[in-house]
Amino acid sequence: MSDAPLILGVSGxxxxxxxxxxxxxxxxxxxxxxxxxxxxxxxxxSTNVIIASDGRMGGCALLHAVSAGLxxxxxxxxxxxxxxxxxxxxxxxxxxxxxxxxxxxxxxxQEWNGIKVLVRPASWIESxxxxxxxxxGPEGVDACAPSQWMADELINEYKQRAIRYNDNWxxxxxxxxDDADDKHCYAVKHAIERAFGMPWNxxxxxxxxxxxVTDSVNASSGSIDHLFYRGGPIELxxxxxxxxxxxxxxxxxxxxxxxxEGGLCDAVPGLKADIGFAQDPDADRLAIVDERGEYxxxxxxxxxxxxxxxxxxxxxxxxxxxxxxxxVVNLSTSRMIDDVANHYGAExxxxxxxxxxxxxxxxSLKAAGRDVVMGGEGNGGVIWPKxxxxxxxxxxxxxxLSLMARTGKTVSQLVQMVNSFGPTDEVNANGYTIIKKxxxxxxxxxxxxxxxxxxxxxxxxxECRVDLQDGIRIDWDARGVWAHVRASNTEPIMRVIVExxxxxxxxxVAEEIDRQIASM
Numbered sequence: 001m002s003d004a005p006l007i008l009g010v011s012g013x014x015x016x017x018x019x020x021x022x023x024x025x026x027x028x029x030x031x032x033x034x035x036x037x038x039x040x041x042x043x044x045x046s047t048n049v050i051i052a053s054d055g056r057m058g059g060c061a062l063l064h065a066v067s068a069g070l071x072x073x074x075x076x077x078x079x080x081x082x083x084x085x086x087x088x089x090x091x092x093x094x095x096x097x098x099x100x101x102x103x104x105x106x107x108x109x110q111e112w113n114g115i116k117v118l119v120r121p122a123s124w125i126e127s128x129x130x131x132x133x134x135x136x137g138p139e140g141v142d143a144c145a146p147s148q149w150m151a152d153e154l155i156n157e158y159k160q161r162a163i164r165y166n167d168n169w170x171x172x173x174x175x176x177x178d179d180a181d182d183k184h185c186y187a188v189k190h191a192i193e194r195a196f197g198m199p200w201n202x203x204x205x206x207x208x209x210x211x212x213v214t215d216s217v218n219a220s221s222g223s224i225d226h227l228f229y230r231g232g233p234i235e236l237x238x239x240x241x242x243x244x245x246x247x248x249x250x251x252x253x254x255x256x257x258x259x260x261e262g263g264l265c266d267a268v269p270g271l272k273a274d275i276g277f278a279q280d281p282d283a284d285r286l287a288i289v290d291e292r293g294e295y296x297x298x299x300x301x302x303x304x305x306x307x308x309x310x311x312x313x314x315x316x317x318x319x320x321x322x323x324x325x326x327x328v329v330n331l332s333t334s335r336m337i338d339d340v341a342n343h344y345g346a347e348x349x350x351x352x353x354x355x356x357x358x359x360x361x362x363x364s365l366k367a368a369g370r371d372v373v374m375g376g377e378g379n380g381g382v383i384w385p386k387x388x389x390x391x392x393x394x395x396x397x398x399x400x401l402s403l404m405a406r407t408g409k410t411v412s413q414l415v416q417m418v419n420s421f422g423p424t425d426e427v428n429a430n431g432y433t434i435i436k437k438x439x440x441x442x443x444x445x446x447x448x449x450x451x452x453x454x455x456x457x458x459x460x461x462x463e464c465r466v467d468l469q470d471g472i473r474i475d476w477d478a479r480g481v482w483a484h485v486r487a488s489n490t491e492p493i494m495r496v497i498v499e500x501x502x503x504x505x506x507x508x509v510a511e512e513i514d515r516q517i518a519s520m
Contacts, residue, residue, distance in 0.1 A: 015114065057244070057246055067079065073166060074170050077175070083181070087220075093120065181227050209235075213268050213276040219279075302376045310344040328358050330352065330470075366385070418431070430502070447494045471485050483498045
């Protein structure tokens with residue numbers, strides 16, 4: 001048996017192809033998901049599932065395996081072939097299917113692949129009016145990653161129950177769908193029109209002449225990026241859009257991976273472009289490079305989009321609610337979102353790390369009547385509920401460009417604007433410094449003693465505020481500093497994240513955390 005990891009969690013399943021992740025594993029996981037969905041679907045109708053792939057090399061084998069598993073337990077399957085994860089979310093709501101399975105390992109390197117699951121809880125119940133746990137929004141937007149309790153049930157189904165496959169008379173049906181990209185582009189442009197009071201092309205007309213460079217890492221976003229910008233006032237230049245599934249660099253959109261010779265950081269100033277967008281293979285994350293070729297990072301993606309939506313509300317006479325607008329983010333997201341929210345009179349609610357946790361909080365707050373504007377994660381994941389409850393790089397690009405059009409500012413100037421909202425002169429001048437470290441874990445549970453050790457040290461201290469929703473987050477509010485230590489949901493590692501108003505203070509806090517862990 002291979003020692004390669006097979007990671008089961010709220011984000012789905014990931015493993016090393018041919019070792020821990022084989023077609024046999026994919027068939028069994030898909031069949032388990034199909035049985036789990038069918039148990040929740042009304043008995044009088046069929047269970048319908050979308051499948052897709054992020055386009056990485058070798059994914060077609062797992063796509064066929066997943067299809068076979070679903071069909072063999074009686075689910076009807078609609079194949080989108082290669083599609084962005086948020087595109088699948090939009091399609092899931094548009095055609096009112098029950099769930100989806102996407103062959104993707106997100107930002108993991110080439111040897112990895114996985115199966116990401118989306119569900120549409122509204123399809124499981126006759127009436128959604130009083131169901132706060134999974135009720136759709138006013139426009140029927142409901143598809144999302146499964147919540148923790150759903151994921152736990154699915155994992156138990158996969159691990160514990162013997163799969164019962166159907167006979168010839170009860171096999172599901174199969175069809176293909178080639179217009180999902182159009183649905184997604186329309187959904188984003190329509191949401192822009194509603195938010196800003198004018199059609200997408202009119203909204204960005206003042207930015208006519210802007211040049212945008214995108215890096216699709218030869219995966220799912222190449223064709224839809226072309227479709228989204230086609231015929232508009234902004235010129236698109238595409239890098240790595242061959243769609244062959246071979247990554248030209250490590251696919252996580254970090255500074256290190258985008259700064260190589262000929263990479264996005266070179267291309268933007270070299271082509272005299274105004275902005276660069278980097279997407280990961282399944283395009284649920286978005287990183288930004290400014291007009292000078294400077295990597296501003298994924299953390300700014302969320303805050304620029306938040307600014308775009310709050311700026312739009314300044315022009316909207318109908319936004320008369322006395323309720324504070326709410327942004328929902330996870331514990332590992334930069335405090336820049338707090339600064340932006342404070343500037344515009346909004347509120348930030350934080351959750352455990354994981355898209356599903358953010359979405360569950362967004363839906364619960366919305367069901368309680370709160371004005372939920374947007375959610376997301378500091379990894380470049382923007383969740384705009386007017387489009388989909390899935391992290392969406394296409395929405396991120398549209399909102400960022402809308403902000404540029406409204407303000408007439410360059411990306412570097414927008415970054416300075418964000419920094420000016422900070423609580424100290426040091427932040428105002430330079431922004432925050434965020435440090436991210438990771439160390440190997442044999443098992444996710446191995447992080448628990450570390451968390452308890454740090455809790456014992458910091459919880460008694462009056463200058464600290466400790467949050468134990470997910471690992472441990474320690475806030476030194478008076479200093480504008482925080483640290484978050486937790487086990488990853490997607491990789492066999494422990495993450496340590498520190499943010500402070502200066503690099504020296506961030507390094508000092510990171511070193512202090514390291515010393516405390518080493519003293520165990």
